[in-house]
Amino acid sequence: MKRIPQYKPDEFKPILNLDWAGKTMLKKGLNEFFIEPLEVLSEAKTPSQPHRKTVNDFVFIKKGFLEKMVCSDTFAVQENMIILLPPYKIRTFLKNTPDVEGFYCHFSDDFIAEGPGLKYLQDILSYIEIKNNPTLYLDEQHEERIYLILQQMESLYAATDNMELLRLYLFTLLGEIRHFIEKLPKQNLSVNETIALKFRRLITSQIQNLHAVKEYADLLNVSPNHLNKTIKKATGKTASEIITEALLMEAKALLSLPQYTVSEVALVLGIEDVSYFSRLFKKHTGISPSEYRKGIDLSY
Numbered sequence: 112m113k114r115i116p117q118y119k120p121d122e123f124k125p126i127l128n129l130d131w132a133g134k135t136m137l138k139k140g141l142n143e144f145f146i147e148p149l150e151v152l153s154e155a156k157t158p159s160q161p162h163r164k165t166v167n168d169f170v171f172i173k174k175g176f177l178e179k180m181v182c183s184d185t186f187a188v189q190e191n192m193i194i195l196l197p198p199y200k201i202r203t204f205l206k207n208t209p210d211v212e213g214f215y216c217h218f219s220d221d222f223i224a225e226g227p228g229l230k231y232l233q234d235i236l237s238y239i240e241i242k243n244n245p246t247l248y249l250d251e252q253h254e255e256r257i258y259l260i261l262q263q264m265e266s267l268y269a270a271t272d273n274m275e276l277l278r279l280y281l282f283t284l285l286g287e288i289r290h291f292i293e294k295l296p297k298q299n300l301s302v303n304e305t306i307a308l309k310f311r312r313l314i315t316s317q318i319q320n321l322h323a324v325k326e327y328a329d330l331l332n333v334s335p336n337h338l339n340k341t342i343k344k345a346t347g348k349t350a351s352e353i354i355t356e357a358l359l360m361e362a363k364a365l366l367s368l369p370q371y372t373v374s375e376v377a378l379v380l381g382i383e384d385v386s387y388f389s390r391l392f393k394k395h396t397g398i399s400p401s402e403y404r405k406g407i408d409l410s411y
Contacts, residue, residue, distance in 0.1 A: 140222075140274055142165070142219065143218065143221065143222040143274070144216075144217070144219070144222050144278075144281070145215075145217050145268075146215070146261070146264050146265050146268050147214070147215050147265070148212070148214060149172070149175075149177075149207075149211050149212055149214060149215055150211075150212065152177070152207050152211055155207075157204055157205065157206050158203060158205045159203055159204040159205075160203070160364070160407060161180075161201050161360055161363045161364040162201070162202065162364060162367070163198070163199055163200070163201055163202070164196075164198055164202075164217065165198055166198055166217040166218060166219050167195070167196065167197050167198060167217060167218055167219070167220070167232065168195075168196055168217035169193055169195035169215075169217075170188060170193065170194050170213065170214070170215050170216075171192075171193050171214045171257065171258070171261055172188050172189060172190055172191070172193075172211065172212075172213040173190065173191075173212045173213040173258060174190055174210060174211065174212040174213070175189075175190070175207065175208040175210045175212055176188070176189050176190075176207065176208045176211065177204070177206065177207035177208070177211055178206050178207070179202055179203065180203040181200055181201070181202050182200060182201055182356070182357060183353075183356035183357065183360055185205065186244065186245065186246050187246075188246055191248060191249050191251075191254045192246055192247065193246065193249065193257075193288065194245050194246045194247075195235060195236075195239065195245055195247070195288070196245055197236055201360050201364055214265060216264070218281060220232075222274075222281070223278065223281060223282065223285070226279075227282055227285075227286070228282045228285050231285035231288070231289045232285055234292070235285065235289055235292060238292045238298065240308065240312075241300060241308065242298055243307075243308070243311070247288070247291065247292070253288075253290070253291040257284060257288070260283055260284045260287065261284070263280060264281070301345075303341045303345040304345050306331060306333070306338070306341045306342070307342055307346055309331060310327060310331065310338070310342060310350065311353070313327055313330055313331070314327070314357045315357075317330075318354070318357045318358060318361055318380075319361060319379060321381075322354060322358060322382075324350045324351050324354065327350065327354070335350075338350050355395060358380060359392065359395055359396065362376060362388075362392055362400065363403065365379055366400055366403055366407065367404075367407050373385065373389070373400045373404070376388070376400065377389075388400070389401075
């Protein structure tokens, strides 16, 4: 059994029931780059199911409000804010206000591989990972410049197939975000926060293989008791609670995929006892895996 498949952009329709792939955008390299005004969310089906993507994506808010869950944490994105996420992280689009304005954009690593873009992106993602928050509240100067760049990008994307020029605009955009971050106070992590960061990284890559606090403690060369105390101080949650949250997010993402039975979902998660998986899921969600699946539209 494989990990949860990540959606490629031309497979995004089930996420919010928006048929991007059915538009003429497909001929413009939808899987490499895409930008669209947020007004399209008026047609979206929310909340979405938990999902992954093969691309980096970000949302810029000019007016209104939206809410996204990243792994098990919820983030509010308001006016003059950006939320930027790399591939692979589980995300759930929760809701938005009807008047929301701004831009959605996604792009692949390959699209920015040649030139400074990938370095800019890595610097931005490193900062976001350290503070464990993918949102940025922009100052007035950067907000104005970024908004103008996005307007130009959206206009160009709608009118032409000039992907090279769009790539250059994207480099400029990422450069502006990195420039904004460089002016912010440096993030100095405590010992507890450093261990918590390493712990979250391990969970992202190992949750389908490792479920016990001791297994993660061994990888971090600390005792299970020390890991629990450290994570509690840094996050307010125990290591066990964070592991369980991550496991449930994986389960929900898998249950949204019609090709998997409930038994297969348990196996993908490394749980051989399907009854145990069902009890665990119901204990923390209030419903069984089968009941959760019935509430999802799997007709796509």
